[in-house]
Amino acid sequence: MRYTAALVLIGLAACSQPKTTMENVLKGKLKREALSVASKVPGRIVEIRVNEGQNVKAGDTLAIISVPExxxxxxxxxxxxxxxxxxxxxxxxxxxxxxxxxxxxxxxxxxxxxxxxxxxxxxxxxxxxxxxxxxxxxxxxxxxxxxxxxxxxxxxxxxxxxxxxxxxxxxxxxxxxxxxxxxxxxxxxxxLNERYLLAPADMRIETVAQKAGELALPGYNIFVGYAQDITYLRFTVQEEEVLKYKVGDELEAYSPFDEKVKVKAKISSIRELPGYANRSSMNPDYKPSQSLYEVKLVPVDSKAASELLTNITMVISKG
The missing domain is CATH 1.10.287 (Helix Hairpins)
Known part of the structure; x- marks a missing residue:
């Protein structure tokens, strides 16, 4: 009986604690600018010098193409x-x-x-x-x-x-x-200089689409990655919530899975997302449909933000 009573007390204590929900936060993603590297001239790939997941610097040689003509x-x-x-x-x-x-x-x-x-x-x-x-x-x-x-x-x-x-x-x-x-x-x-495919910026290689020995065609992406120094946060906000935010506001975003992962960022832009139908309603018995907006934030400390993984989930408290 004492054991059962203890379990009941623990349950009541747990119910008395504030319940953690996602209702009071906005969910978003940490994004980076996607970069693609393609060949300008047709030729046979002689050598691939990078692997998927590798960080490269601007100007590094990613691949070498043979152009005998x-x-x-x-x-x-x-x-x-x-x-x-x-x-x-x-x-x-x-x-x-x-x-x-x-x-x-x-x-x-x-x-x-x-x-x-x-x-x-x-x-x-x-x-x-x-x-x-x-x-x-x-x-x-x-x-x-x-x-x-x-x-x-x-x-x-x-x-x-x-x-x-x-x-x-x-x-x-x-x-x-x-x-x-x-x-x-x-x-x-x-x-001849186009034989060398160079990294356009500091980036992380995510995809290597071809291998050595294959034919590279002009305009076909061989490498796809993310720019390391262009990081931003993107949140989708409903119309009733977006009015609380202004360009230039500084907010703190954190990971819902680890609150130690925090990023201070400023709102750089607010834009409406494309819609496929008329959202307004002229019938007084129905509420008008709300537009959706994208709130884009730029980290204050870009160097610290560059160490975080791309596409991780971040949240901010509703204003």
Whole structure:
């Protein structure tokens, strides 16, 4: 009997204690910004350097992709730049000593050929005037004289061009070709740099969608994680409760499973959640349906909040 009476007293004492319920608190979640890392160029994954659950720093290499097409184009682009640079330097620096000697030699030979053709023509013309040779012979010598004259003019023009240097139009054309080749080389280098998938921020890797040896496609997410330094709390509040909160209010959130886990945070925004029907009621016999709002809080001590797990449940006392 004494044992039974003790149990009854303990039960009554327990009933007299305030009952812990969730009626006086708002439930929410600790969230972080989700980050995705995808490849910009197609290629075969050579190496995966991180595992799920691993924390990485901004700029860390997450994976390496092989892009053989870009590597082949690199040699082509380097050759095009070298050729365009040589053309550019030739256009601005003018002809070399050897080129000048070749042009002068060609001009001298053309001049001597012209003098020989001129003398032959003068002799044949006198003989033709005296009716000593036929018209056919005269026409042949005259044609050779005209050809020698044209060759001399062409060689003289070439000699003048080489001595005076390239025209400004050719110089600009050579510069344009060099810029075009350099742009192609830069494009190839950019593609080659995309072989390395880098972490965009300090983050925790949650999902690794592909393995080494698989084909990475442009825009397909290979890594998904959460930013470590962008933490916030999100609570869903009914209309009758949201009016008690203002942007800038400082609140204390804690874990319902461990009250030692506490986070001081400020309300950064309050926004209405999307609805799929008209919530208002024009019938006086019914209460109007309430809108739902999202109250977003930013931790005051972001470093301390970054040590908490993503998506844990947090509560705050109703205002």
């Amino acid at each position: 870009a590597e082949a184009k690199l040699h082509q682009a380097q050759g095009a730049v070298a050729a365009a640079k040589a053309q550019y330097e030739m256009a601005f620096n003018g002809a070399t000593k050897e080129q000048l000697e070749q042009v002068n030699a060609a001009y001298t030979a053309a001049k001597e050929q012209f003098e020989l053709a001129r003398k032959s023509y003068e002799r044949v013309k006198k003989m033709h005037d005296e009716k000593l040779i036929s018209d056919q012979k005269y026409d042949e010598v005259y044609t050779k004289f005209q050809m020698a004259s044209s060759q001399l003019e062409g060689t003289a023009a070439k000699k003048k061009e080489v001595e005076s240097g390239a025209r400004s139009e050719k110089q600009r054309m050579a510069l344009g070709q060099l810029k075009r080749a350099e742009g192609a080389l830069e494009e190839v280098n950019v593609a």
